[in-house]
Amino acid sequence: MNHSCLFRIILAIVSISCCLTNAQDHSSTLTEALDKLSLGIERLEAQDQGAEAIIAEAASELANAIDEQEVQSSGAYHALGNAYTLLGEHGYAMIAFRRGEQINPRDPRIQDSLSYVRDQIQIQVEPNIPNRVRAALISWRGLIPRSILWWSFISLFTLGWAILILRICARQLPSLRPLAITCLALACIPFAALGYEWSLDQGKPGVVVLYEINAMSGPDDAIYTPVYAEPLSAGVEGTLREVRDDWARLSLIDGTACWVPLDAISRINPPT
């Protein structure tokens, strides 16, 4: 064994150990944040006055850990949403739960928590017909796992092409072409469902994060009048349509649109 080979082995060992250390560090950061959250909840149950400060710290650490380590699990966002909910920050809680829902819409923790937070929001917005249709089109998401849809697509897609290939190889089977076309057409259904759901998430869904924001009819509160008699409260969901200066145009699910200060809303999928 020469020196070059030995050097490479040492380098590989060092790299692997660094990776393992990094992973352990990530896990330990999350563990610390979760421990802090548990402590905050215990203190909150005991009506300790410092409980909210501890939970706020846990929320900050969890958010940082998720961002830095690019954690993509619904459980992580569920824990973060819990922390914000306990702090009364329904806007940020809504964002966390919605991100968790995007990752795994079948997670019952996320579903229940979203329902809970939506119940806590004082402003009720009824969806209009187009939004009801959109909701109906993705109503499968809480029932059918995406992986099943994906495998259905792959199976039907592969089967369709396999039949076409078989038809070329065995010309005595002329009735195979309709079967192949049927398989390929059926394969489009799960793929379209997945694609439509993905495209909805790629829009610009946003959530009001500040309390009692007056929604204006234009991007200036000195010139334009309020759209609604009641201010929007944290947690109201909508879609970001336009940004002008420090104002954002938000479409609510009832089809109405309003302008709110840009720092009053936060996007569920912030641009990277």
Place this chain on the structure above:
Amino acid sequence: MTPMLFTLRNALFVLAFAWVSSVCSAQVSSDSEDIRVEAELTRSSVYVGDEVSYSVAVYNAINPEQPVVEFPEGVKAIFHGRSSQSFTSMQYENGRRRSVTQRSYIFQYTLTAVVEGEVAIPAPSVKENGKVYTGNATSFRSLLPSESPDDELIVNIERTQLYLNETIEVECEWLIGDNTSEFNFSSSSVPESFQIRALPAPGNFHQIEFPLNGRPIIGYVTSQTQSGRQLSKFTFRFTITPTELGTYELGPLRTIFTRQSGTGSRYRAYAESDTTTIEVIPVPSDRRPDEYNGAIGEFELESRASNSRVHVGDPIGLTLRIRGQEPMTGVQDAPDLESIPSFAEHFKIDSEGWRESLPRREGVREYSTTIRALSDRVDEIPAIGLASFDPILGEYRVYQTSPIPLSVQAVREVTLADAIVSSGTQSTQSAERRSVEKVELTTAAPGLWAHGTADELMKSDGFDLAGTIQKPAWIATIATPPSLYLAAIVIATYRRNRDPEALTLRRAFAAARKYRGVDSLQCYLARALDINQDAVVASDVTLLPVDEPTRQALHSRLIEAEHPGISPNADPTECQRLLRSMHEQCLRAAKGGER
């Protein structure tokens, strides 16, 4: 060597100490973002009755409670709610990035000074996590503009001695001297124990709404001639309801306005009414009915029954509507039917009593309940009375509904309704069977779930379409079947073209399909046998490797073509079938030969 080592050790110690100190100080500085409370007024001096904005900003708090501000007596404060602002920045601490969000909460008030002079607002105190934080005191000057000699404000009230909770109408007339705008009555003096309610204005005049003592009042503008001058008159009416005994001063009602004189100059001025002394006395106890419950004024009572022909024990929906002048003090609930003997004796009354129909309409209270006739001898739903004190007559009156005729038929069988109705009257004869109260099971409302462990949180779950499609393995999986299909097509085409005899036959078949009838057969024969199409004769069929029936058929068609007189129009479908059959047999023979 030893001194050198000692110096080095000291230097290291100093460095370590400096590092620890810097880390500690950074920690302290990050933790010492104290909660700060700042009060602010938008103006330093205002006229009496004009508004000034007052805000209390709380910095670095998480969820502060509403500030406690002891506003002085000469100031009316209206709270407009809380708004928040946040600013998020990234900070590096010990080489690690963390996001820091600074949040401020602003509590907004509108203040109206109702007296002249310096108005000092004490420091607001805000509670956060049990700790109280105090802000700064503020002050502003309240100025009274000059009194207008051209305006007159007159208050008309029918009586000045009122009974407690009596509602009486007040009319205010303002004779306006000249062009006027931006008026308010905010500095008017109305006793706190007086409830104020607006009265509607005539619809055929220009109406203006303004607040008086925090209540919206609607006034209207008319014209009036006084001393030969045409003046505008602003009139508004409202009711007052004294809620405490004693002697009170109503007024002066004061309007502060902007006057635009004939020269075009604008200035603020005021006009005020005289003060009216009002004595509030209690209703007399003499000849007070037992059922009197504090109602005062005139009322109208009306009752309705859901059905007038029933069986014993059938439920009858009974609705009672009471009309009167708001605030209808003393009509908190409908009269208790159990206390009316004619009801208690002949009817079983719903144990839940009256249910008020909400939302309320102005001057109307509507209640409903369910009653059941106890016997078939009942022939009417009795009148329901409401005792009230009439302040004009100075005596008590009982306002009543009209009785409702009722036809009750006896029942032959004992029903559940009878059992419920008769349980009260026959409980002495039969033992009462008790059971526990039943509670229907309902699905629990969704709540928060407990969070998982760190290991669970690190596991990626769910399915990401965009991520999956970008993975090389899945790209290969999706791309492979179409690629294989294309490859199969290429191979099949290559294999097909490799046999020249079969290729000739296919080209012949393709060319023949462009023709119809016998021409297609001739075309195929010419191409397959490599002869001129015009030179094709029926005997050429014998050169093709086809079975005997096909050969015979082909021969017949071609003979017919050579002799048009026999059969000028051969069946095209038959020719197509023959062409396909001939081609398939030839192809099969060519492949067989190849093999």
